[in-house]
Amino acid sequence: MNLTLKDIAQALEISTSTVSKALKNYKDVSPTTKKKVLDYAERIGFKPNAQAAFLRTQKTKLIGVILPKIEHDLYCEVLKGILNKMSQTDYKLILLCSENSFEIEKKHIRELLQLNVDGIFISIALETNRFDHLKEVQKSNTILVLFDHYVKIIATNRVLIEDRKASFLATEHLIQQGCQKIGCFRGELISQTSIDRFMGYKDALEYYKIPFQKELILICNEETIAEGKRNMIEILEKKLEIDGLVTVTDLIALGAMDVLKQRRVKIPEEIAVVGFGNWKFTSLISPSLSTIDQNGFLMGEKVFELFEKSQEDTLLNELPNTEILPFQLVVRGSSCRKK
Amino acid sequence: MNLTLKDIAQALEISTSTVSKALKNYKDVSPTTKKKVLDYAERIGFKPNAQAAFLRTQKTKLIGVILPKIEHDLYCEVLKGILNKMSQTDYKLILLCSENSFEIEKKHIRELLQLNVDGIFISIALETNRFDHLKEVQKSNTILVLFDHYVKIIATNRVLIEDRKASFLATEHLIQQGCQKIGCFRGELISQTSIDRFMGYKDALEYYKIPFQKELILICNEETIAEGKRNMIEILEKKLEIDGLVTVTDLIALGAMDVLKQRRVKIPEEIAVVGFGNWKFTSLISPSLSTIDQNGFLMGEKVFELFEKSQEDTLLNELPNTEILPFQLVVRGSSCRKK
């Protein structure tokens, strides 16, 4: 069906070896021959067979990306960043989603290894607390790059923001707005990202000598609006007094604010709120939500750059890299008491 | 590096042919041999080489998906739907984005054909008004499935909602709310989807005998908040009187509402607004935005189903299918005048 090297070779009455070399711009082909081949290939619209090439070179030029969630502003931006860098190469992106399930994640990793992808980029599932599958990736010499949800104990390439510092800043901001009893709707206990953000909250309290109250820490088992609502209802029903709230992600904050609005609790006057992630909706709701902005697009670009760098590095036996990205506190209506 | 059929064959002292057949569950292999091979393959974690298999079977089990935009609620849902169906098969999804550019779209199609994908699922770019690249796909016997932004003149598999009817309903709803001078922020002139939605608006005016006023039709060159703002400012500055507004997409409506809110024009009392798409933010803003809900997840699932069906059909030389999906008018604060 498709044209092959052989077809070109026959048409031009030369060998397939020479055609192959001409197309790959080897230096040991005469300029005349090279031009002849290139022109002809161009004219007939020759498309080399990627799979056959792989069989020889062992490079598929495929990259697997596993996201914990598809409808997630950060990950959409990360995808855009990766695709943007990738569009200048001949790599292709295979998209998979773990739905935050450990089992699905393992399954996808297995599938990607079977496909012989050259690299796997992953933000691990919230559930994931064992890492054999990631070690498997490394063993197979597939380049592994973690982003956002990472793991401390696996030595691999990573692109992160300083969650702990960011969360410190968010909490500090509330303190500067006069909050003294700050609730924290943290993520579950396993995820490193969740732990880091919680630590940042604690750091800020400590730094500003505000007593840490265990009962003001509520755990969100999922990053959903519903979990935000559930926890805020718990706060109100237990009559836990808070005047500020930091959350592990904007969706949680949204749920919490929803409950507060229904109960006519004034935001930010009675309770000031800061989210995390700068989801698109945060600037649209009312009051608009203060949050931590992470540059997902840049994150995606860095992920791909680290992959490329890593390909060179493995030849040199270099250690994996960790790239730290900047973040930004975005102050909006939900936390801005002073004018 | 990786284990191959040959390794298994040697270990079990049988031929690679037999190993291959055993693994593929051919019937002309003795149960004993089959079991032996399967057990051993399982034990050593054998992963057949996908690319080598392709070289023989000419099936890559890869599917290319080209989206006009990544951060787009509908397309995120479509992706989820496709991935959901796909996860029960051994197909993999290669993600590409045209950024609504005709040139990029053409480039991506070329790349996918070179990769020998088994199918291409695409919502075409707003710019796209020539279709040679789609015909190319068909010529190469790659299964083509269009969704959302489609083309009338290409006979291929499609998954659509009845945009015209949906837009009729949106406009009719405004009329039933008492609107008589309904503005329309339509999409650009090329896209079939945009045309269909505009026709639905016209249909409704005609049906309810409301005079069509050309000056109330403004064109949005992009599906962005900024375009919605720009057009609403134009309406106000030209002092064009409207009491209702339908828009080609929710983002446009968002921009328009923003301008109205700034100028203290009451929504829905003075101007009632209906969007299109039921983006997540529409229920979060205030007033919440009435809109047309499209089931993107279902759309994605149907796209994949059509692909699978089409593989059988091509053998039978059947004609391509068009799948029409249901939609729903979601009435919210932005258009609800009566209680």
Add this chain to the structure above:
DNA sequence: CTGAAAGCGCTTACAG
């Protein structure tokens, strides 16, 4: 500078 040949890992028609 050119080309014959081997081989990547699988599948499958064919012979026995």
Add this chain to the structure above:
DNA sequence: CTGAAAGCGCTTACAG
């Protein structure tokens, strides 16, 4: 029921 052999389309070490 089993296996030898050819071949998918490319790349590349080697000979000339």
